[in-house]
Structure formats: structure tokens, C-alpha cells
Amino acid sequence: MHGEQIIQPLKTQKSNRCIIIDNQTLHYLRNWRLKQKQLFLTFGFNTFKKNQLIFASSKNNYKSLNQPGKWLNKIIKDHGLKKITVHGFRHSHSSALFAAGATIKEVQERLGHEDAQTTMNIYTHVTSKQNKNAVKKLSSYLNF
Incomplete structure (x- = not known):
């Protein structure tokens, strides 16, 4: 052990999955990949492996x-932003998905949960809000 990192799958997630990302994010990742190849070449590393x-x-x-947290805290401090953790972005992402109308199943797949119940248990506050909005939509549709 002695500071050694152990990489293993999380308990509520499927391991090794692919997710779809938007074109703008893909653009930034491709630009970073190019910079990484150039930088690491100067260090003598082959970054072309799969x-x-x-x-x-x-x-x-x-x-x-703890490196991502350090980066995030610096950005928050430098720009006077509201405090959020790196893991908080996962919750924000799922909340935004629900707000955009994604189904439990879609969010489950996106987050890599083994079953929809896990997603519902973790994000029940978001799904409750969705249910209230659904009632409002139904009421409006039925002209109450």
C-alpha cells in the first residue's frame, strides 16, 4: 500500500462503458490530446497506445x-464561484439530465448504475420535482 493507488470498479456502476459526448466537449478533448502528445513526446513517452x-x-x-479537487478549488477561488466538489458535477449532470426531460433509464445508463433503483435512490429529490412538474403538465393539458 504506502500511498499506492488501487484502481477498481465502483460498487454501483458498470465498469468499462462508453458514453456519448457533445461535439464541443469532443473538440476540447481532441485539442488536449494533441497538446498531450506534443508535451509527452518531449518527456520521451509514447502516448499513441490505446x-x-x-x-x-x-x-x-x-x-x-486529490489533483482534480485542487484544480477545481483554484478555479473556484480565482473566479469567486460557489463551492462544489468534483463529485458534485456528477450530481449536477444528472439533475440537468432530469430537468431536460431524460428518463430514469437514460440517466441510469449515463451514470453507469447497474439498475434504475440505484439511480432513483440517489436522485429521488430530482425525480420528486419531475413528478410535480408532470402533474402540472397533465393539469395544464386537461385544462383544469
Whole structure:
């Protein structure tokens, strides 16, 4: 052990899945990939392998587990933003999906949960709001 990272699948998620991303995000990732190849070439690393990490350490290994949090905290401080954790973005993402009208099944697949019940248990506050909105829509449709 002694500071060694252990990489394993999370308990409520399917491992090794592909997710669809929007074109703008893909654009930024492709630009980063090009910069990464150029930078790591100067360090003598081959970044053309299939399993290349997106955000690797300067030794082309996993970054420290707290590194994303450090980056995020600096951005929050520098720009006077409201505090959020890295994991908070996962919740924000799912809340936005629900608000946009995504179904439980769609959010479950996106988050990689094994079953929809897990998604419902974690995001019940969001689904309750959706249910209230659904009643309003129905009422409006039926002209009450």
C-alpha cells in the first residue's frame, strides 16, 4: 500500500462503458490530446497506445486522487464561484439530465448504475420535482 493507488470498479456502476459526448466537449478533448502528445513526446513517452490516460501525471501514470479537487478549488477561488466538489458535477449532470426531460433509464445508463433503483435512490429529490412538474403538465393539458 504506502500511498499506492488501487484502481477498481465502483460498487454501483458498470465498469468499462462508453458514453456519448457533445461535439464541443469532443473538440476540447481532441485539442488536449494533441497538446498531450506534443508535451509527452518531449518527456520521451509514447502516448499513441490505446489505453493512454487522458489526464496523466508527468510520468504518464495516474495523477494523485486529490489533483482534480485542487484544480477545481483554484478555479473556484480565482473566479469567486460557489463551492462544489468534483463529485458534485456528477450530481449536477444528472439533475440537468432530469430537468431536460431524460428518463430514469437514460440517466441510469449515463451514470453507469447497474439498475434504475440505484439511480432513483440517489436522485429521488430530482425525480420528486419531475413528478410535480408532470402533474402540472397533465393539469395544464386537461385544462383544469
